Amino acid sequence: MHLRLLFLWLLCSAFQTPAPIVFQTQTCRIALDASGRLTEWTDLGSQTNYLAQEQASWLLSLMIRHSLYRPVGAQYQKAKKTLTLRFPEGRTADIRVKEQASHLSFELLKVSNDQEVALAMWGPYGVTLKESIGETVGIAQNATFTAGIQALNPKTLGGYPWKDNDHLPQIDVFEQDDYENLQQGKRWVLYSVEAAKPTRFGATLQAYVRNRREDRVIENWGHKRYVAPALNDGGLKGSAIALFGCPSGKTLETIGAIELAEGLPHPTINGQWIKTSPIANTSYLIMDFDESNVDQCLTYAERAGMHYLYHGSPFKTWGHYELSPLFFPNGKAGLKACVQKAEKRGVSLGTHTLSNFINTEDAYVSPVPDKRLAKTGSSVLTQAIDATQKDITVDQPDFFNQMENHTPHGVQIGEEIIRYGRVSEQAPWMLLDCERGAFGTRASAHARGV
CATH class of the missing domain: 3.30.750.90 (Transcription Regulator spoIIAA)
Structure with missing residues (x-):
């Protein structure tokens, strides 16, 4: 008898569903299952779970070799406030979780063997809220409840990685025929489809961090090939988001509380937060x-x-x-x-200050160009040139024969800027009809291989 009872207890234990991992603020509860997938986003006031069932919502996914990998396991160490997600190929991700009155914060502490990980994706988190969706601010709400996401540092971008250049689509999503397949060509708008996006069932909330440890060649600014230089920002480590749920009438108040709690910019006018100050408008x-x-x-x-x-x-x-x-x-x-x-x-x-432009007559360009000037790409001289040569031979033409959105047709060699008229159509590749010492820089001789 004892043996049979013991056997039945072991059998039931083997099929017992693991307890959910639950995090809570004063106004909402978010829970995950043992695989790292969200199971609820609940309004504590009404006890309504607004997590969409039509789409799986994983806390974090990893982009590896152009494929998005979902976690296969999750374990939370409450004493350390650390959630560990297990991924295929033996990778793990450690995430610090903080439960605060206004929000939950999730910070990516480490991804093992992250050399091949192109980016980490927070979400998308599907919710059934659809009455009001703030694409840029990252909220979805109905008359009583708001669910939201906030990026907590510059490396974490609100949105989905639609493009390698991280420029998100500026289209009126409400004119789209299919929310699941957004198309360019519809009405252009000033804002971008970013942290929140309408769907058939409601909305999704999302953010991501890109691994920028190495140079990447991407499409950007009308160029098919554009070098996005490596950035020593720690890679995936440190990416952080806040998730929250609150009464709809307290949405702005909650976002302000998150900014203050997380040490984010919180500008004021005459002592009042700019988002609530009537002066701002x-x-x-x-x-x-x-x-x-x-x-x-x-x-x-x-x-x-x-x-x-x-x-x-x-x-x-x-x-x-x-x-x-x-x-x-x-x-x-x-x-x-x-x-x-x-x-x-x-x-x-x-x-009026346009801080992402530099005039060619500015001291960053003339008479000595700054070595930090942004470049589309580079090649090397295959032959030495003197200070007057008008046709210049280069190893590869890829970054120079992109004429769309390339008005200056300029290259920088050392302390000289050279403008070229066109690029030869076949090898040997040459920059033709060059203007030497452009923009007031000094024409100089340059050795082969630079």
């Missing part, structure tokens, strides 16, 4: 004020009932952003005087 007057007309410009702003005056082009060049003497002959002192006048009249001044 007020109108402003665009007018090119200068040292001589600033009083008149301020008067126009006051008559219009505006508290912000905005200069459209105050700089001599983009790059170093030196003030234009046409507007500010006394330089920074002149601009400071304008700011002080505006402050006395209750008006704030602003300037």
